[in-house]
């Protein structure tokens with residue numbers, strides 16, 4: 001196994017040696033023997049749960065001569081965070097059968113890596129931009145590298161923003177994110193010139209496609225897990241993405257919507273020229289993603305929601321002109337507050353089986369009371385029509401589930 005290091009940085013070397021334990025080296029050696037992997041270079045990102053390396057790979061189902069850049073994600077096997085994820089995986093349809101309940105954290109990490117591999121495959125099949133998965137061996141995932149041939153990874157949206165905010169910011173400063181990703185200044189400049197509106201539209205259209213076509217909710221979507229390369233966005237980090245019918249899927253989807261909306265709101269407020277750019281409210285974005293109309297294409301539907309957003313805004317403006325003292329009603333934050341008031345666990349692994357049941361039950365109660373409460377429906381009735389269909393779809397789904405449980 002030939003391990004090349006791109007820099008002599010002492011810290012980086014320490015990371016390489018720390019993560020590439022005996023077992024990891026054995027998996028890598030196997031990939032090398034099989035001709036799947038041709039080189040592993042430096043570390044491009046060190047995260048809480050995984051380190052990502054740059055390398056060269058021969059992708060599966062390609063002629064032998066084809067060699068491409070690869071990202072090699074090595075999950076950390078020693079950390080506690082994976083221990084409790086068993087509950088989450090155990091609750092998933094795809095993992096319900098065929099696996100016992102592994103007590104061994106190392107085995108859990110393998111399941112986790114496998115899940116990311118499967119989720120990436122699903123996204124690719126649904127034409128959602130993400131790295132193509134190449135190989136999975138234990139806790140080592142080899143995938144398409146998003147970035148240049150020299151091994152500079154595509155910047156994350158978060159870094160693109162840092163660059164936009166402070167043009168004088170050095171690449172080093174911009175890349176000193178929470179997970180320590182390195183990006184070159186050229187990349188940042190190129191990315192910084194991409195129009196923000198297209199980024200927003202790409203992001204939300206692909207959130208919808210992920211939900212509708214891949215039937216998955218990302219669950220950890222934020223400007224840290226979206227890469228920008230040559231004007232296109234890519235979703236990464238899908239190991240915890242969950243089935244659409246997971247009891248917490250809609251809660252996580254709502255949080256994804258909040259993260260994305262907050263990011264672009266700040267971005268819009270900062271950009272000098274954003275004419276024609278209509279940002280959906282968190283609620284409208286959520287509605288757009290779950291909307292079941294499938295006779296309209298994703299882009300046309302987004303335009304429809306943007307028109308609705310504008311109409312709501314205009315109505316609010318005229319209403320607040322009429323009742324200057326009625327500030328609260330004129331603000332759609334009231335609506336947003338109702339929508340966002342329920343606490344979502346930060347990550348799925350914070351929830352145990354009992355909590356999951358309770359959250360689910362509470363939500364049903366809440367849905368039941370909100371759909372029968374006239375004050376709720378009258379305040380919301382003029383602003384949107386799709387929400388009730390989403391809520392009733394959710395109730396319907398939960399009914400299905402209890403039917404299913406009763407019958408089984």
Ligand code: ADP
Nearest residue numbers: 045047048049050052071131144145146153237
């Ligand atoms: P973690 O769970 O540790 O956050 P991620 O999958 O988000 O792991 O990867 C960490 C970082 O590595 C990402 O934020 C991104 O900058 C970089 N990265 C991950 N996958 C790729 C890839 N296929 N191509 C380029 N960079 C990547």
Ligand code: MG
Nearest residue numbers: 047224225237
């Ligand atoms: Mg990440």
